[in-house]
Amino acid sequence: MDELQFDRAEFGTAGRICTGCQQPIAGDYYDINGTPFCAACTSAIRQAHGGTPGGADFARALGAGVGAGAVGSALYYVIERISGYRLSILAIAVGFLVGRAVRWGAGGRGGLLYQVLAVVLTYVAIAFSWLPIVLEKSDGSFGVGDLVPLSAFLLALPIRIGLESPFALVVIGIGLWEAWKFTAPVSLAIRGPITTMPPAAP
């Protein structure tokens, strides 16, 4: 390590490497959130994150989120059946799954709309995880007319259980936070083009 000097940054003979395409950057470069990018990659990033998301993006995010929520709900039941434990902590996994799925569906974009969508879907998934238990404990006489009161009952369950067990409430809160966090808007600080001067002669 003795050969290292700490007066000036050295970027080797190839110069700066683009964080996106991993190729040496010839000439000017762009700084995105503190890392160097070439002009082509910067343009692609601007295009991917710019503009308003369309209806198709939202529909895909909704579909992916509902699917992930259904998997999350089923996970509670499967794990309870296998292990005998109803693990409150699974709320975090549900938030993680739904948040990731919504983000994927939205093409990597985040934003308030997707954050609200992810949080709502996570909550619904956690609430409906009790559905198999409710059905098992009922006499099996549910009809179409019972769907609305049953849904209302299930949606109120996390709050009711949370009021009795602060543990469950905290963990559900963390699950919702996971969903919110994963769909947060990406903040891009783009500087450039930056012209690099050759280092001054010693």
Place this chain on the structure above:
Amino acid sequence: MTPPPPVPTTARCPQCGAAIEPTALSCDACQALVHADRLKALAATARAAETAGDVSAQLEAWRVALTLLPPGSSQYRSIHERVVSLSRSLTNPSAAPPATSAGSRAATWTGAIGTAVLFLVTKGKLLLLGLSKGSTFFSMLAALGVYWTLWGWKFALGFVLSIYIHEMGHVAALRRFGVAATAPMFIPGFGAFIRGKQPLATVQEEARVGLGGPIWGLAAAVGCFLIYVTTKQPFWAALTHAGAMINLFNLMPIWQLDGDHAFKALNRTERWIAAAVIGVMFAFTTEGLLILVGILAVVQAFRDAPNVEGDRTALIQFAGLVITLALLMKMPVPGTP
């Protein structure tokens, strides 16, 4: 009233005077390193630690230096390579034997008893150090209060301390690799967590840090078990069982749990061996939690294992933890069905 002065949005390069971003690590115009003086001081610290044979201190200094260098620079790459090399010397001493550390040199002189005393003194100091942090202490008190209402103060205290010891196992492992970490923060009903302030350099490092918590947690559970064997008080059996359960739960190879960090270092064969050990222990103990851990281990075994060289130490640690924790969970707790 005088308005506050505006916050500067740009700074000046100390070398050429060009405008630079306040968070810039080097000047775009002349490439001068903004933190040159600090970097030189860190390099001197690392060299002094190298002379003293203190690998952890070297790692600590170089890791801080990495945060002050532009990631694309050759200095960054050189230091990163050095960090990886030093880290490997700790995770796999036979590959690159580090110089004898001051601590281990002392241990050679004082023998096995001296090593044990040294361990208790240094780790005991670390355990007390964690409690001196306000965020840890007060969040711990909050968790204690919540558990108290459920199980009474005695069990709540033992449970919270078990979690604390588990977390300090992670802190100790991070310190060994020279990574700065936050103090443990308790979340009632969830457990506790710590965060490393710098990224880990290798998957082996991640596995040691991940398993550091369950290893210390196991030590706490074994301590409770020994007290139970001596006193025959059911309280200690219950605490042993609870301690074993939280640590076994953390061995699930999923999300950000400790088992997931360990599995990142295992190759496919080692993942299957881990799954087999879990299966054998389930057959022996019929503990339901092992089914969950086992299913997740099998899923991980089917997935791509990027670290093809594997990590035998991580496998031995993981398997040892599964075996001992499962056995502790099998121990009957008087007064429970």
